[in-house]
Structures are given as C-alpha cells and as structure tokens.
Amino acid sequence: MDTNCSCVRRSGTYYQYKSIKSLEEYTIEEKNNNNCSYECNSNCKCGTYCGNRLVQYGPRKDLVVEETSDKGLALYTSKKIPKGCFVCEYAGEIITEAEASKRFKSNTDKPNYIFCIKENYAEKEVRTYIDPTFYGNIGRYINHSCEPNTKLFILRVDDTVPILGIFADKGIDEGSEITYSYGTVNVNNISGKKCFCGTETCKGFLPFDPSVSDTQHQDYLEP
Numbered sequence: 001m002d003t004n005c006s007c008v009r010r011s012g013t014y015y016q017y018k019s020i021k022s023l024e025e026y027t028i029e030e031k032n033n034n035n036c037s038y039e040c041n042s043n044c045k046c047g048t049y050c051g052n053r054l055v056q057y058g059p060r061k062d063l064v065v066e067e068t069s070d071k072g073l074a075l076y077t078s079k080k081i082p083k084g085c086f087v088c089e090y091a092g093e094i095i096t097e098a099e100a101s102k103r104f105k106s107n108t109d110k111p112n113y114i115f116c117i118k119e120n121y122a123e124k125e126v127r128t129y130i131d132p133t134f135y136g137n138i139g140r141y142i143n144h145s146c147e148p149n150t151k152l153f154i155l156r157v158d159d160t161v162p163i164l165g166i167f168a169d170k171g172i173d174e175g176s177e178i179t180y181s182y183g184t185v186n187v188n189n190i191s192g193k194k195c196f197c198g199t200e201t202c203k204g205f206l207p208f209d210p211s212v213s214d215t216q217h218q219d220y221l222e223p
C-alpha cells in the first residue's frame with residue numbers, strides 16, 4: 001500500500017487483509033467512532049488491490065434474499081462471514097431533506113428504506129438521505145435487530161457524498177440473517193412499528209427519531 005497516498009493519510013490504514021486477491025477476507029480495523037474513512041479512488045496512483053479499496057468493489061457473494069414470516073423480506077448469508085468482513089453497501093438514491101419528508105409521509109404503511117446519515121462539521125450537522133426504494137442494492141433488505149450482527153461505517157470513495165459500508169460486527173454463521181440496528185432512539189411505540197427481531201433484549205418497537213421523521217420509524221446513523 002502507498003502510505004503517502006492522501007486517502008490513507010486521511011483515514012489511516014483501516015483494512016487488514018490476508019491475501020491480495022481475496023477481498024472477502026479484508027477486515028475493518030476496530031474503529032471507536034464513525035469518523036469517515038476514505039478509500040483510494042481513480043485519482044490515486046496505487047493499484048487496483050492497494051489494500052485501501054473494498055466497498056467500491058460491491059457486495060460479498062453468497063448473500064440471499066428470503067421472505068420471513070413477520071418482517072417481510074430479509075437478507076441472509078449462505079456462507080460464514082468472519083468478524084470485521086465487509087457485507088455490502090447501503091446503496092440508494094441520494095435525496096434532499098424535503099423529498100425525504102415527502103416520501104416518509106406518503107409511505108407510512110409500507111416498509112421504509114430511507115436512511116439518514118448525520119455528520120458533524122464544526123457546529124453544523126449535515127444530513128444525507130439515502131433511499132433505495134427505487135434504485136439500490138440488496139442492502140435494502142437488511143432488517144433491524146436489537147442485537148445486530150453488523151455495524152455501519154461512513155466512507156467516501158470518489159465523491160463528497162458519504163457511502164454506508166456494512167461490516168460484520170461478530171462472526172456470522174452460515175444461514176444467518178444479516179441485521180443492523182436502525183438507531184438508538186426508541187420512544188416507546190411512537191414509530192407504530194413493532195419489532196420482531198426476536199432477541200432477548202428486544203425493545204419492542206423499531207427505533208424512532210422524531211427529528212428525522214415525525215410520521216414513522218427510519219434508519220439513521222449518528223456521528
């Protein structure tokens with residue numbers, strides 16, 4: 001890896017990898033916060049497998065979408081995923097706050113896919129809304145769990161627009177459902193959506209942040 005590359009200097013070397021061709025074995029180093037990481041991009045002089053490129057190559061193989069009895073569709077893995085390994089991006093259309101608000105209001109009886117990323121720059125909070133309802137990838141089928149097995153990290157590749165990378169937070173067994181936590185705020189049943197994650201510590205309802213939408217639950221990532 002070219003350690004003089006400005007992407008690596010900005011984010012530190014945050015992927016650990018065993019073999020240069022096996023991207024599925026790359027693991028993300030322990031990160032204590034959600035500071036953005038920068039993957040190498042088309043402006044970098046390093047090569048295709050420089051060690052700082054992963055999310056840009058797309059989801060891991062062996063992910064399957066299946067119907068559940070109570071949560072609609074869900075994403076499963078047909079192969080074990082080691083802790084720290086990349087699962088997929090939460091890809092979708094980037095929409096404005098006004099458009100997100102409109103879509104939240106017109107979509108209260110269907111699954112919600114809109115994700116709000118909150119980042120802080122000095123005193124200002126900047127929000128990015130990702131909506132995979134019409135354009136996206138299999139990341140949209142990941143359900144919420146109160147005891148999730150993946151974690152989300154904010155990255156940037158070629159652009160100033162943030163990208164959400166979903167990584168295994170523990171070893172995930174073959175055949176398991178992939179889950180992440182839709183957020184930390186949980187105000188009783190205001191979201192109106194019951195949680196069917198089935199874990200021992202289930203809080204009963206999907207997380208709800210009224211500062212993002214006052215009409216329904218949504219997924220969000222705080223700085």
Ligand SMILES: C[S@@+](CC[C@H](N)C(=O)[O-])C[C@H]1O[C@@H](n2cnc3c(N)ncnc32)[C@H](O)[C@@H]1O
Pocket residue numbers: 070071072073074110111112113140141142143144145193194195196197206
């Ligand atoms: C990002 S989508 C996940 C995929 C969705 N299940 C589908 O069929 O397309 C989010 C929606 O899935 C459902 N969902 C996700 N996690 C859930 C859970 N733990 N319990 C109940 N419903 C859940 C809710 O309808 C939520 O609005």
